[in-house]
Amino acid sequence: MIRIYSEHITNRLRYIVNHLFAMVLNTDYQFVESIDDAHIIYGTQRKGNAFLIIPNGLLSETDVRDFKITDIDFWQDQPIFFTQKEGDLPFDIFAASFYLVSRYEEYLPSEKDVHGRYKSDNSLAYKNGFLTKPMVDIWANMLLEKLRTRFSDITPIPPCYRFLSTIDVDNVYLYRHAGLFQNIWKLLKSIRNKNLFLNQLTVIFHLKEDPYFTFPKIEKWHQQLGLKTHYFLHVGPWGKIDRRCFCVKNNIRRILKVIGISSDVGIHISHRGAFDTVQQAKEKRILEAITQQTITQNRFHYLRFRLPDSYQDLLKLGIKEDYSMGYADQLGFRASTSFPFYFYDLKKDQSTELLVHSLPIMDVVLRKRLQLNQQEAIDEVKKIVQHIRQINGECVILWHNQNLSYIENWEDWEIVYKAILKIAK
Numbered sequence: 001m002i003r004i005y006s007e008h009i010t011n012r013l014r015y016i017v018n019h020l021f022a023m024v025l026n027t028d029y030q031f032v033e034s035i036d037d038a039h040i041i042y043g044t045q046r047k048g049n050a051f052l053i054i055p056n057g058l059l060s061e062t063d064v065r066d067f068k069i070t071d072i073d074f075w076q077d078q079p080i081f082f083t084q085k086e087g088d089l090p091f092d093i094f095a096a097s098f099y100l101v102s103r104y105e106e107y108l109p110s111e112k113d114v115h116g117r118y119k120s121d122n123s124l125a126y127k128n129g130f131l132t133k134p135m136v137d138i139w140a141n142m143l144l145e146k147l148r149t150r151f152s153d154i155t156p157i158p159p160c161y162r163f164l165s166t167i168d169v170d171n172v173y174l175y176r177h178a179g180l181f182q183n184i185w186k187l188l189k190s191i192r193n194k195n196l197f198l199n200q201l202t203v204i205f206h207l208k209e210d211p212y213f214t215f216p217k218i219e220k221w222h223q224q225l226g227l228k229t230h231y232f233l234h235v236g237p238w239g240k241i242d243r244r245c246f247c248v249k250n251n252i253r254r255i256l257k258v259i260g261i262s263s264d265v266g267i268h269i270s271h272r273g274a275f276d277t278v279q280q281a282k283e284k285r286i287l288e289a290i291t292q293q294t295i296t297q298n299r300f301h302y303l304r305f306r307l308p309d310s311y312q313d314l315l316k317l318g319i320k321e322d323y324s325m326g327y328a329d330q331l332g333f334r335a336s337t338s339f340p341f342y343f344y345d346l347k348k349d350q351s352t353e354l355l356v357h358s359l360p361i362m363d364v365v366l367r368k369r370l371q372l373n374q375q376e377a378i379d380e381v382k383k384i385v386q387h388i389r390q391i392n393g394e395c396v397i398l399w400h401n402q403n404l405s406y407i408e409n410w411e412d413w414e415i416v417y418k419a420i421l422k423i424a425k
C-alpha cells in the first residue's frame, strides 16, 4: 500500500494517482491525512524519509489554459517536462502524466485535418520523438523503483501483459450486395485485368467466396493461437467514406454465424455519424437489433473524433469502452499510456466512466501512411510490443477484414498479420 499526502487533493490529482498506481502499477494506494504517515508527499514541505514531489500547479487548476511546453529535459535518458529543481524527482510526474493522459493539448486551438481530427504532428509526443513509447507507464515504473529502494514495505504485484486483436468491418463484401451499378462499374474498371474480371464474375455468381469475407480464416488463426477477437461493425449509411454494400442486416448476420453470437462486438460509428448524435443512436439501435445484444463498445470509423464532444456523446449513448485512441497516420501511444484509462472531461474537470483503450498499431498506418514493406512493418511492431511487454501493458492492434483479402495487393500482407499475432500474443 502506497500512502500519499497532499494538502490539496483535487479531482485531477485523484484521477492521475489512480491511473498511475491502480491501472499502470497494479498497486494499492491511499491518500493519508497525516504527513507523518506518507511514503510520498506531493507538496513543498519535506518531512522525514518521505519521497517529495514538487507540484507545478497544473493539478490545482480547474480550467484549460492555452500554453505551450517548450522545455523538454531528460531523466535517465527518458524525456520529461514540467521539471522541478527541488524534490526527489526532477519533474512533476503527476502533472506531466495528467497532461498527456487527459489529452490536454487536444482541447487547445489547433488546425484539424480534412476529417476534422486532431493532427498527430501537433502533439507533444510526436514533436519530441516519444510517440512510440508509453512514456507515462515508463515514468510510473521508474518512480516505483525509486520508492522500492527507499521503502521495504512496498511490494507490488506486477500487472499481466495483455494482447487484443481487433477487426474493423467497414465492408463485409466487395462485390456481393454492392448493387448492380457498382458491380457494372467495377467490372468495367477491371476489364483489362483478366484475373480480376473473372474473379468478380465468379463471386457475383456465388461460385467463389467474396474477397472481403475473410472471417473464417481470421477465426481459424485466432483459435489456433488461443486468441479472442473484438469486431467493430459498421452499420451506418452508404457513402463514399462509409460502407459500400447494401443488405447490412443479412451481411452482419452472416458474420455472426462465423464468429459466434457470444463474440465481443462493438459499433464502428460511421464517418457521417461521427459528429451527429442522432445518427449515432440510430446506428446503435440497428446493431443491437441485429445482434440482440446491448452494445457497449465503440471505435470511430476513420478514428474520427474530437475531445471532449465525441466522448461526451459516447457516454450519453451508453457506451462504456472506446478503442479509438490512436492516430490514423502514425504508430504509437496518443495518450502516452498503453493501459486503459478513464476519459477525464477537462471541460467539466472530472473523471468519467468511459474506459479508453490505446491503439498503437494499425494496418493502414504500416502499409499506406508510413509506406513500410512487410519486414519493416514487422520490425516496427516488434519495437512497440517490446515497450509494452517491459511495463506489462495492453497491446491493441487494428486490422481490417478487407485487408486480409486476396486482392488489392493485400495478399502479401497476410504474413505480416500472422507474424504480428505471434510476436504480440
Ligand SMILES: [Zn+2]
Residues within 6 Å of the ligand: 168, 169, 170, 268, 300, 301, 302
Ligand atoms: Zn473503419
